[in-house]
Amino acid sequence: MYVCIVGTGYVGLVTGVCLAHIGHQVVCVDNNEEKVRLMQAGTSPIYEPQLSEIMQAALDAGRIEFTTDLAAGVAQGQIVFIAVGTPALPSGESDTRSVEAVARGIGSHLNGAYKVIVNKSTVPIGSGDWVRMLMLEGYAQRHLTTQVATRLSESGGNSTGSIATTEIATLVKKPAFDVVSNPEFLREGSAVYDTLNPDRIVLGGSEPAIALMRELYTPIIAREPAEHQSLPSVPVVITDLNSAEMIKYAANAFLATKISFINEVANICDRVGADITQVAKGIGLDSRIGSQFLQAGIGWGGSCFPKDVSALIHTAADYGYEAPLLKAVVSVNRHQRLLVIAKLQKMLKSLKGKTIGLLGITFKPNTDDLRDAPSLSIIEHLTRLGAKVKAYEPILSQTGTRTGLSDVIMETDPERLAMGCDSLILVTDWQEFQTLNYAHLATLMHHPVMIDGRNFLQPQTLEAAGFSYVGIGR
Numbered sequence: 001m002y003v004c005i006v007g008t009g010y011v012g013l014v015t016g017v018c019l020a021h022i023g024h025q026v027v028c029v030d031n032n033e034e035k036v037r038l039m040q041a042g043t044s045p046i047y048e049p050q051l052s053e054i055m056q057a058a059l060d061a062g063r064i065e066f067t068t069d070l071a072a073g074v075a076q077g078q079i080v081f082i083a084v085g086t087p088a089l090p091s092g093e094s095d096t097r098s099v100e101a102v103a104r105g106i107g108s109h110l111n112g113a114y115k116v117i118v119n120k121s122t123v124p125i126g127s128g129d130w131v132r133m134l135m136l137e138g139y140a141q142r143h144l145t146t147q148v149a150t151r152l153s154e155s156g157g158n159s160t161g162s163i164a165t166t167e168i169a170t171l172v173k174k175p176a177f178d179v180v181s182n183p184e185f186l187r188e189g190s191a192v193y194d195t196l197n198p199d200r201i202v203l204g205g206s207e208p209a210i211a212l213m214r215e216l217y218t219p220i221i222a223r224e225p226a227e228h229q230s231l232p233s234v235p236v237v238i239t240d241l242n243s244a245e246m247i248k249y250a251a252n253a254f255l256a257t258k259i260s261f262i263n264e265v266a267n268i269c270d271r272v273g274a275d276i277t278q279v280a281k282g283i284g285l286d287s288r289i290g291s292q293f294l295q296a297g298i299g300w301g302g303s304c305f306p307k308d309v310s311a312l313i314h315t316a317a318d319y320g321y322e323a324p325l326l327k328a329v330v331s332v333n334r335h336q337r338l339l340v341i342a343k344l345q346k347m348l349k350s351l352k353g354k355t356i357g358l359l360g361i362t363f364k365p366n367t368d369d370l371r372d373a374p375s376l377s378i379i380e381h382l383t384r385l386g387a388k389v390k391a392y393e394p395i396l397s398q399t400g401t402r403t404g405l406s407d408v409i410m411e412t413d414p415e416r417l418a419m420g421c422d423s424l425i426l427v428t429d430w431q432e433f434q435t436l437n438y439a440h441l442a443t444l445m446h447h448p449v450m451i452d453g454r455n456f457l458q459p460q461t462l463e464a465a466g467f468s469y470v471g472i473g474r
């Protein structure tokens with residue numbers, strides 16, 4: 001099938017590359033010229049495991065192309081995905097300006113053939129109907145301008161007032177399209193794997209668009225590109241637009257709640273002398289609870305949970321509901337992000353003039369994404385308290401990518417990071433941090449203190465290496 005993806009970030013690029021991988025003909029559109037030039041040259045502007053390899057294979061097979069030309073993309077796509085960013089506004093509300101611009105743009109380029117427009121961006125409930133309205137406006141505006149210009153030139157330049165409103169309406173034929181909500185559940189750090197091996201596919205909308213979406217995903221539903229092909233086919237949830245949009249928000253809000261819950265229990269463990277890692281194991285084995293998202297630590301962050309939970313609270317308020325549970329989830333998380341600072345102060349007393357080294361700064365391992373990472377709050381607070389902050393980050397340090405952070409010195413390896421530090425804080429649980437030579441790192445530090453913000457290391461191993469070890473709730 002012919003597919004157009006508008007917005008080539010973590011979601012759009014991965015979706016486009018994976019759809020090309022399963023045999024579709026894909027054109028990816030982005031308004032960032034620099035990104036498009038990179039992708040045309042075969043370089044992914046983001047890091048995701050496997051992405052570069054399958055992107056190159058799709059380019060070599062001629063199944064994917066990249067452009068800034070929205071009109072060309074819309075002309076080619078039978079199915080057009082909207083996958084642009086929807087960050088949070090300061091009010092917590094979702095900033096949907098990019099979706100608005102793209103929806104109008106797609107509408108203005110509709111060419112008569114039936115198309116399915118897919119909302120893959122996470123958008124406030126009701127956005128399916130809003131996108132339809134914007135597309136109709138975009139379409140009408142462009143076609144009216146053309147038609148009226150023609151009529152004006154035919155009438156020798158008389159004003160548009162000479163064309164009756166009813167006549168204008170008949171000049172513009174209704175374009176044939178349907179809007180579908182197809183929320184994305186991929187996890188950064190395993191985005192390609194998740195796209196080819198989803199737990200479920202959610203489709204909100206009506207026929208015939210739903211049938212085309214099913215056809216698009218047939219190989220994935222049948223687990224053809226999956227790692228475990230013997231698994232039963234991927235469940236497809238077919239529902240209305242609003243419910244599909246709500247499924248995305250509810251899923252992220254639930255996962256954030258689970259993390260805030262275990263962090264709250266960890267804080268109680270800290271006080272009563274219980275070990276949260278044992279408690280999490282004990283409750284996670286209960287099949288009604290499950291063990292995922294029960295790792296106590298410095299809290300949730302990243303480009304989705306914070307903004308999606310805020311947006312859901314905001315939507316609830318718009319409809320007169322206060323959402324007290326979700327507000328508490330946010331409040332626990334805000335406190336949790338700065339818990340490592342309190343633990344550091346307990347170990348080192350004043351942080352003025354101290355040097356603190358961060359192991360990892362991305363919000364999770366295997367990604368280069370820093371959006372709303374807990375490290376940003378930690379860096380800001382440490383700096384405010386007069387500490388010097390250094391960091392080692394496997395991907396950003398390797399690629400030399402600039403972090404855009406002025407208050408942190410990026411080091412190129414863990415040894416340079418440890419040199420002269422009064423404490424290390426493990427911020428991101430990168431696998432390579434399990435096997436560092438901690439005995440050697442301890443000899444390079446002023447005070448070998450380790451604040452393990454993810455409960456990722458073995459306390460006994462660190463203590464044997466000469467560190468004073470402090471975890472979260474253990």
Ligand code: NAD
Nearest residue numbers: 007008009010011030031032083084085086098121122184
């Ligand atoms: P992103 O910021 O990485 O990518 C957005 C892309 O859209 C950028 O490349 C940007 O240049 C492009 N863009 C913006 N305006 C445009 C326009 N007018 N025309 C063409 N291109 C335009 O964002 P992302 O992380 O991929 O997220 C996209 C959406 O998917 C968001 O709504 C997000 O909430 C949702 N989502 C993200 C994830 C995730 O893990 N990142 C997971 C699930 C859902």
